[in-house]
Amino acid sequence: AQSVTQLGSHVSVSEGALVLLRCNYSSSVPPYLFWYVQYPNQGLQLLLKYTSAATLVKGINGFEAEFKKSETSFHLTKPSAHMSDAAEYFCAVINTSGTYKYIFGTGTRLKVLA
Amino acid sequence: GAGVSQSPSNKVTEKGKDVELRCDPISGHTALYWYRQSLGQGLEFLIYFQGNSAPDKSGLPSDRFSAERTGGSVSTLTIQRTQQEDSAVYLCASSLIMGPADTQYFGPGTRLTVL
Numbered sequence: 001a002q003s004v005t006q007l008g009s010h011v012s013v014s015e016g017a018l019v020l021l022r023c024n025y026s027s028s029v030p031p032y033l034f035w036y037v038q039y040p041n042q043g044l045q046l047l048l049k050y051t052s053a054a055t056l057v058k059g060i061n062g063f064e065a066e067f068k069k070s071e072t073s074f075h076l077t078k079p080s081a082h083m084s085d086a087a088e089y090f091c092a093v094i095n096t097s098g099t100y101k102y103i104f105g106t107g108t109r110l111k112v113l114a
Numbered sequence: 115g116a117g118v119s120q121s122p123s124n125k126v127t128e129k130g131k132d133v134e135l136r137c138d139p140i141s142g143h144t145a146l147y148w149y150r151q152s153l154g155q156g157l158e159f160l161i162y163f164q165g166n167s168a169p170d171k172s173g174l175p176s177d178r179f180s181a182e183r184t185g186g187s188v189s190t191l192t193i194q195r196t197q198q199e200d201s202a203v204y205l206c207a208s209s210l211i212m213g214p215a216d217t218q219y220f221g222p223g224t225r226l227t228v229l
Contacts, residue, residue, distance in 0.1 A: 032214045043118070043205060043220035051215040090157060094214045099170040101147060102218065104157035 002027040002093040004074075006105035014113045019063075019078040021108045023091035026072065032094040033074045034102070035065055039087045047089075050074060061085070086112045116140070118221035120206050126227045127196055135191040135224045139208030146189050147209075147218060148173075148181060152202035160204075163189060164212055196228045 007022040025031050032051055036044040048059025055067045065076045076089060088109045092102040119138040127133050139146050148160040150173075159173040163183045174180070178197075183189040193200055203225050207218040 034217075036220075041222075043222045044207075045220070046217050049215070049217065096214050099162040099164075100145075100212055100214050100216070101159040101162055101170065101173075102149070102157075103159070106156045 001097075002029075002031060002095055002103055004033075004091045004093050004103060004105040006089075006091050006108050008108050009106065010109050010111065012111040012113055013081045015083055016080050019076070019081045019085065019110065021076040021089050021091075021110065023065075023074045023076065023105060024072050025074060025091075025093050027093060029096055032096070033065075033067065034092045034094070035059065035063070035074075035076050036090045036092065037087050038090065038107075044090065047076070081110075081112045083112050083114065086110055118206055118208055118219050120204075120221040120224050122224060123222065124225045124227075126229065128229050129198060130195055132192065132194045133196055133226065135193075135204050135226070137189045137191070137206030137208075137221060139187065139189070139206070140219055141187075143208035143210050143219075144186065145209045145212045145216070145218075146183060147207045148189070148191050149205045149207065150202045151205060151223070155202075157205075160191070193226075196226075198228045201226055201228045 003026045034049045035047040048057045050067045058064045091105040121136045146163040162170040178194045181191045203223040205223045207220045209216040209218045
């Protein structure tokens with residue numbers, strides 16, 4: 001069975017600072033991994049996804065993530081935080097034994113300080 | 115084109131009443147998923163449709179929950195005899211086909227409050 005763990009339910013960074021949101025996965029097969037962002041009172045929006053094509057994945061809004069098999073990690077980064085990045089971020093892995101439903105992490109709420 | 119839409123956006127009901135939540139997926143998307151987002155449980159899968167059939171209902175928390183999909187398009191999630199623990203945001207997502215690399219596109223959700 002697949003699972004993901006997000007370390008840090010709340011992360012605060014200063015505007016212009018590096019954003020690092022952590023996600024570790026557990027999977028007995030090559031995983032498909034996703035990062036979604038949720039702004040207040042909105043649905044989930046895809047930031048990026050790893051589908052085994054390249055280990056460094058670039059997404060929207062300047063975000064990227066690197067798949068590291070040796071560390072079972074898929075951390076999300078952005079070089080310079082913007083106030084508009086304040087939101088909740090979810091890491092997810094696809095359950096590949098059946099219907100490809102998402103298994104989500106518990107989420108990380110990002111706060112950007114002026 | 116239009117994204118996934120859900121209605122109502124908010125629903126307040128009394129304990130014991132039945133509620134229906136609607137999802138309109140992106141046109142042409144054959145796969146449809148329902149998830150629930152609650153404070154205690156995070157984001158959890160409820161049910162999956164491929165076309166009009168539901169091969170995976172493993173996430174439905176009790177037999178008070180049911181869902182159907184008609185015409186390979188609109189889906190309705192029904193909760194009978196609502197309980198306070200049913201209070202949550204119910205999210206619907208659709209994808210073009212069923213595959214591990216396919217992106218699921220989410221609607222804005224329905225916030226259900228059971229008094």
